[in-house]
Amino acid sequence: ELGPYDHYMQKEIFEQPGALANTLEMVSNASALSPNLFGAEAVDIFARTQQILILACGTSYHAACVARYWLESVAGLPTTVEIASEYRYRTSVALPNTLVMTISQSGETADTIAALQHAKSLGMNDTLTICNVPESALIRQSKLRFLTRAGPEIGVASTKAFTTQLAALFVLVLVLAKQRGQLAPAQEQELLAALRHLPAAMQHVLEIEPQIQTWAKAFADKRHTLFLGRGVHYPIAQEGALKLKEITYIHAEAYAAGELKHGPLALVDADMPVVVVAPNDALIDKLKSNLQEVRARGGELFVFADRDTHISEEDGVHVINLVDHAGLLSPILHVLPLQLLSYHAALVKGTDVDKPRNLAKSVTVE
Numbered sequence: 001e002l003g004p005y006d007h008y009m010q011k012e013i014f015e016q017p018g019a020l021a022n023t024l025e026m027v028s029n030a031s032a033l034s035p036n037l038f039g040a041e042a043v044d045i046f047a048r049t050q051q052i053l054i055l056a057c058g059t060s061y062h063a064a065c066v067a068r069y070w071l072e073s074v075a076g077l078p079t080t081v082e083i084a085s086e087y088r089y090r091t092s093v094a095l096p097n098t099l100v101m102t103i104s105q106s107g108e109t110a111d112t113i114a115a116l117q118h119a120k121s122l123g124m125n126d127t128l129t130i131c132n133v134p135e136s137a138l139i140r141q142s143k144l145r146f147l148t149r150a151g152p153e154i155g156v157a158s159t160k161a162f163t164t165q166l167a168a169l170f171v172l173v174l175v176l177a178k179q180r181g182q183l184a185p186a187q188e189q190e191l192l193a194a195l196r197h198l199p200a201a202m203q204h205v206l207e208i209e210p211q212i213q214t215w216a217k218a219f220a221d222k223r224h225t226l227f228l229g230r231g232v233h234y235p236i237a238q239e240g241a242l243k244l245k246e247i248t249y250i251h252a253e254a255y256a257a258g259e260l261k262h263g264p265l266a267l268v269d270a271d272m273p274v275v276v277v278a279p280n281d282a283l284i285d286k287l288k289s290n291l292q293e294v295r296a297r298g299g300e301l302f303v304f305a306d307r308d309t310h311i312s313e314e315d316g317v318h319v320i321n322l323v324d325h326a327g328l329l330s331p332i333l334h335v336l337p338l339q340l341l342s343y344h345a346a347l348v349k350g351t352d353v354d355k356p357r358n359l360a361k362s363v364t365v366e
């Protein structure tokens with residue numbers, strides 16, 4: 001079953017280009033995007049949608065956080081993202097014409113189901129789920145749905161479910177933008193082409209595994225790590241930190257890099273490796289000055305950059321270049337090396353990669 005791989009997590013990391021291509025099959029074969037991809041009622045529901053509320057847990061929550069940037073910047077839709085276990089017990093104000101979205105690999109996460117039911121109890125009945133399991137509770141309880149086609153995910157740490165969720169969310173953003181008249185035909189075609197190219201780009205990024213294996217040795221004996229990102233890559237830094245925590249038991253914290261000087265910079269020393277998500281996007285110059293702040297305090301930097309980011313290796317600054325900057329789709333590429341880094345750090349430490357202690361694959365109880 002594992003084929004050439006040692007663990008399900010490794011297998012699932014490498015399955016991602018194929019999982020993404022499967023998830024996008026219906027989109028890739030179509031010449032243009034249609035709301036029907038989300039269900040028969042989608043045209044009407046999307047037409048009245050004025051804002052979005054996304055509810056999810058864990059890695060699926062991080063996918064929601066990425067989607068918020070896309071939904072606001074591409075589709076112009078105000079978006080709120082909430083941790084399901086918080087939302088379900090919070091007294092909140094329901095806004096009219098809200099599309100309530102849930103994101104879940106299993107479709108059976110108790111808190112996410114309860115959060116959806118809570119939103120409905122407040123009168124918000126336009127619901128959409130992005131889910132990897134057909135006939136799951138979330139699918140049954142939502143009017144609209146998009147099934148990711150990641151295939152069964154066995155490793156407890158979510159990998160291919162996350163990237164396929166992001167691909168599905170991107171399709172949703174394009175459909176909403178188009179219906180709202182915010183997407184010119186040329187831009188639609190351009191973004192669809194970028195989406196179709198994504199599996200090949202992912203394949204390229206995965207080829208850096210041997211370099212990451214070398215880096216992983218520097219993490220295995222550390223107690224604490226910091227992950228930095230900005231903008232749409234801040235949730236990617238959060239996801240990288242979650243992966244490291246859950247399978248290596250090394251304490252990892254993610255910060256939006258601009259927030260460093262508001263506290264966490266005090267932690268930085270030579271014993272706390274700092275992982276940096278450094279795509280060549282509009283925030284790169286800001287990020288570079290954040291990195292200098294870390295370096296000046298003796299922090300060792302492990303930077304995942306784009307080929308065109310132009311950060312050079314020097315004392316205490318290690319750099320792996322992925323591919324040329326992928327624009328809006330960049331988060332889907334930048335999470336891959338973080339998954340690999342956690343996997344290889346766990347191997348060096350000898351932890352149970354596929355079944356980390358204290359965790360279950362599907363959290364069906366509160």
Ligand code: F6R
Nearest residue numbers: 058059060104105106109157158
């Ligand atoms: C982390 C992980 C969990 C799940 C979370 C939600 O690697 O797997 O954080 O993402 O328990 O699960 P689903 O997506 O099934 O609702």
